[in-house]
Amino acid sequence: MKIGIIGCGNISSAYFKGGQQASNLEVKACADLFPEAAKRQADEYGRLACSVDELLADSEIELVVNLTIPQAHVAVGIQCLDAGKHVYSEKPFGVDLEEGKRLRDHAEVKGLRLGCAPDTFLFGNAQTARKLLDDGWIGRPFAGVVSMMCAGHETWHPNPGFYYDEGGGPMMDMGPYYIHMLINLLGPIRSVTGKTTRAFDERLATSENAFGQILPVKTETHLTGVLEFESGALVTTIMSFDVKNSECGNFQIFGTDGTLHVGDPNNFPRPIRVRRKEDEEVREIPQTHAKNARMIGVMDMVQAIKDGRPHRVNADIALHTLEAMLAFEASSKSGSAIKLETTCKKPAALPAGLPEWHVD
Numbered sequence: 001m002k003i004g005i006i007g008c009g010n011i012s013s014a015y016f017k018g019g020q021q022a023s024n025l026e027v028k029a030c031a032d033l034f035p036e037a038a039k040r041q042a043d044e045y046g047r048l049a050c051s052v053d054e055l056l057a058d059s060e061i062e063l064v065v066n067l068t069i070p071q072a073h074v075a076v077g078i079q080c081l082d083a084g085k086h087v088y089s090e091k092p093f094g095v096d097l098e099e100g101k102r103l104r105d106h107a108e109v110k111g112l113r114l115g116c117a118p119d120t121f122l123f124g125n126a127q128t129a130r131k132l133l134d135d136g137w138i139g140r141p142f143a144g145v146v147s148m149m150c151a152g153h154e155t156w157h158p159n160p161g162f163y164y165d166e167g168g169g170p171m172m173d174m175g176p177y178y179i180h181m182l183i184n185l186l187g188p189i190r191s192v193t194g195k196t197t198r199a200f201d202e203r204l205a206t207s208e209n210a211f212g213q214i215l216p217v218k219t220e221t222h223l224t225g226v227l228e229f230e231s232g233a234l235v236t237t238i239m240s241f242d243v244k245n246s247e248c249g250n251f252q253i254f255g256t257d258g259t260l261h262v263g264d265p266n267n268f269p270r271p272i273r274v275r276r277k278e279d280e281e282v283r284e285i286p287q288t289h290a291k292n293a294r295m296i297g298v299m300d301m302v303q304a305i306k307d308g309r310p311h312r313v314n315a316d317i318a319l320h321t322l323e324a325m326l327a328f329e330a331s332s333k334s335g336s337a338i339k340l341e342t343t344c345k346k347p348a349a350l351p352a353g354l355p356e357w358h359v360d
Contacts, residue, residue, distance in 0.1 A: 001024065001025045001026070001062050001063060001302045001305070001306075002025070002026050002028040002060045002061050002062060003019075003025050003026070003027055003028065003061060003062065003063040003064065003065060003298065003302075004027070004028060004029045004030065004031065004055045004056075004058065004061040004063075004064050004065070004085075005027060005029075005030040005031070005041075005064070005065045005067060006030070006031050006032070006052055006055065006064055006065070006066055006067065006068060006076060006080070007032060007066060007067030007068040007069075007076075007090070008030050008031075008032040008034075008037040008038045008040070008041040008067070009032075009037065009067065009069075009159070010157065010158065010159075011067055011090060012030070012041055012067050013041070013044075014293070014294040014295070015027075015065055015067065015294055015295050015298075016030075016041060016044070016045040016047070017045075017293070017294075017295075018293050018294045018295025018296065018298075018299075019045075019295055020045070021293070021295070021356070021357050022295055022296075022298070022299040022302075022357055023299075023357055024299055024302050024303055024306070025063075025298065025299060025302050027045070027047055028047065028048060028058070028060060028061055029042075029047060029048040029049070029050050029054075029055050029058065029061065030042055030047055030048070030049060030050075030055075031049070031050055031051055031052045031054070031055045033052075033068075035049070035051070038050070052076075052079075056079065056080060056083035056085065057083070061085065062085060062086060063085060063086040063087070063088065063113075063298070063301070063302065063305075064080040064085045064086070064087055064088070065088050065089075065090075065298060066080060066087055066088065066089040066090060067090045068090070069162050070090075070091075070092055070094075070095055070162065070167050070168065070172060071095055071162070071165070071166075071167050073089050073090065073092070073093065073094055073095075073103075074094045074095075074099040074100070074102065074103045077089055077103050077106075077114070078102075078103060078106050081106050081107055081110045081112055081114075082110075084110075084112070085112070086112050086113040086114070086115075086301070086305065087107065087112070087113075087114050087115070088114075088115040088116065088117070088297065088298045088301055088313075089114075089115070089116045089117065089318075090116075090117050091116060091117040091118055091176035091318070091321075092116075092167075092172050092175075092176055092318075092321070092322055092325065093116045093315070093318035093319055093321065093322045094322060095166065095167030095172070096167075096326065097319075097322060097323050097326055097342075100318070100319050100322045100323075101319065103315075104315045104316075104319055107315060113301055113304070113305055113311060114314070114315040115297060115298070115301045115311055115313045115314055115315065115318070116313060116314075116315065116317075116318030117176065117294075117297060117313070118176050118177050118180055118266075118294075118297075118313075119294060119295075119296050119297025119298070119300070119312075119313045120177055120180070120181070120265055120266060120267070120268070120294070121180050121181045121183075121184040121265070121347070122292055122296045122297060122300065122312060122313070122350060122359070123268055123289075123291065123292045123293070123296070124268075124287045124288075124289040124290050124291040124292055125262075125263070125268035125271065125272050125287060125289075126181060126184065126262075126265065126268060127288070127289035127349060127350045127352075128272045128285060128287050128288045128289055129185065129253075129260060129262050129272045130184055130185060130349050131288050131289070131349065131352060132260060132272065132274060132285065133185050133253070133255075133260065134349065136257075137255075137257070137258065137260070137274055137276065138253065138254075138255030138256070138257050138258035138259060138260050138274065138276065139255040139256035139257030139258065140255055140256045141185070141186060141231070141233050141253050141254070141255045141260075142232065142233055142234070142254060142255065142256060143233060143234050143235065143236075143253075143254040144182070144186075144233065144234075144235040144236070144251075144252055144253040144254055145235070145236045145237075145248075145251075145252050145254075146178045146182065146235060146236070146237050146238075146250065146251045146252075147237070147238040147239075147246070147248045147250060147251075148170060148174045148175075148177075148178065148238070148239050148240070148250065149238060149239075149240040149242075149243035149246040149248065150170075150240070150241060150243065150246075151241065151242070151243065151244050152164075152203060152221070152241040152242070153173075153241070154203050154204065154205040154206060154207060154210070154215060155205075155206050155207060156207050157207055157210075158207060158208070158209035158210065159209065159210060160203075160205055160207060160210055160215060161205075161210070161213070161215050163241070164203060164215050164216065164217045164218060164219060164221070164241075165218050165219065166218050166219055167219070168218075168219050169219040169220055169221055169223070169239075169241065170221060170222070170223065170239040170240055170241045171220075171223045171239045171325045171328060172219075172325060174239060174266065175239055175321070175324075175325045176318075176321055176325070177265045177266045178237070178239075178251065178265055179227075179321045179324055179325065180265075180313075180317060180321060181251070181262065181265040182227065182229075182235060183317055183320070183321070183344065183346060183347070184346065184347060185253060185262075186229045186231055186233050186235075186253075186346075187229060187230055187231055187345075187346040188229065188230050188320060188340075188343045188344050188345070188346070189227050189228065189229055189230070189320065189324050189340055190228045190229060190230045190339065190340065191227075191228045191327075191337045191338060191339045191340060192225060192226070192227055192228070192324055192327035192328060192331055192337065192338050192340065193225050193226045193228070193331050193336075193337040193338075194223060194224065194225030194226075194327065194328030194329065194330075194331040194332050194338075195223075195224055195225060195328075195331075195332045196220035196222065196223045196224075196328055196329050196332040197220065197221075197222050198217055198219075198220050198221040198222060198242070199221060199222060199242035200217055200221070200242070201216070201217050202214050202215060202216050202217055203215040203217060220329055220332075221240065221241040221242050222238075222239075222240040222241070222242045222243075223237075223238070223239045223240070223328045223329070223332075224236075224237065224238045224239075224240075224328075225237055225328050225331060225332075227324065228337075230343075233253075235253075237328075239328075250262070250263050250264045250265070251263060251264070251265055257276055257277050258274060258275055258276035258277055258279070259274070259275050259282075260272070260273075260274055261273035261274070261275075261282060271284040271285060271286075271287065272284070272285045272287070273285065288352045288353070289350055289352055289353075289354065290354055290355055290356040290357070290358070291356060292356055292357065296357065296359070297311075297312065297313035299357060299359060300312050300313065300359040301313065303359055303360060307360070310348075312347040312348060312359075313347070314344075314347070316342070316343075316344035316345070317344045317347065319342050319344075320340065320342045320343060320344040323340050323341070323342045324340060327340065
């Protein structure tokens with residue numbers, strides 16, 4: 001399947017590189033609001049640079065990967081759907097629940113597929129963790145702790161302002177990695193209880209391209225609370241752009257027979273580790289699944305279209321994740337738990353032992 005990429009910013013290189021590996025798709029063209037950005041990536045990866053209108057008018061392109069900024073995800077997604085293209089969006093699915101629903105409903109009306117990053121829960125270590133849980137290695141999962149704490153992105157990102165604008169913040173930026181992975185392991189979420197704050201009202205950018213810019217903070221930058229899953233599991237969650245140093249573990253699931261150490265679900269730099277009740281120490285688990293990389297979710301979506309099956313990184317998971325993320329601030333303001341109105345199914349696990357870039 002020939003696909004196009006709209007949005008040629010910082011994250012696009014990962015998708016172009018993944019596109020070179022995937023066997024069932026070909027990146028034909030790319031476009032960006034800034035033509036020079038599209039030309040730079042097109043030259044780097046040997047693709048065609050064009051305008052957004054030209055990309056959407058190309059009848060050979062059947063699916064568009066939407067890598068625009070979060071505030072534009074829904075508008076650009078609807079534009080692609082109106083052009084008759086399937087859409088795979090960078091996270092988050094939208095910046096509020098109503099526009100996320102509008103995007104999902106529009107895809108259903110058009111009879112087109114809609115997917116949304118992150119697809120990191122299809123990476124090898126993530127699927128190894130899923131297999132361990134499915135096979136009962138730690139018994140019944142009843143609780144967990146996940147955290148992403150850093151000092152913010154203004155020290156390195158070339159355009160950090162949108163991280164502190166409405167629709168930004170650590171939950172909307174990094175939360176999808178954690179919540180998609182939790183849904184992969186534990187299934188859908190029942191409710192969210194949260195508290196939020198911000199340590200600073202403005203930030204000083206020190207990255208090369210934005211050096212010296214004062215960035216007003218218009219969103220909450222430290223969020224904490226508890227996710228209650230339909231299974232009954234309770235997961236303590238912290239997402240922050242305000243913490244200078246932290247030694248907290250990224251991601252742990254506690255079961256009746258042991259603990260699963262998942263690590264950072266953004267890139268899984270370490271092997272999955274387990275300590276069962278009979279173990280004297282934590283042990284590393286050999287990876288049961290191929291490594292994979294970003295674009296595996298798009299490849300799965302393409303294969304699902306061909307085979308007529310559900311795709312794993314789907315709109316229901318993305319919308320459910322969006323509602324859960326927004327519920328932290330809603331709960332903080334209301335002082336009570338927020339019961340989620342959306343739900344989703346736990347995505348199908350990848351079979352163990354597949355080669356890289358294979359999903360069935």
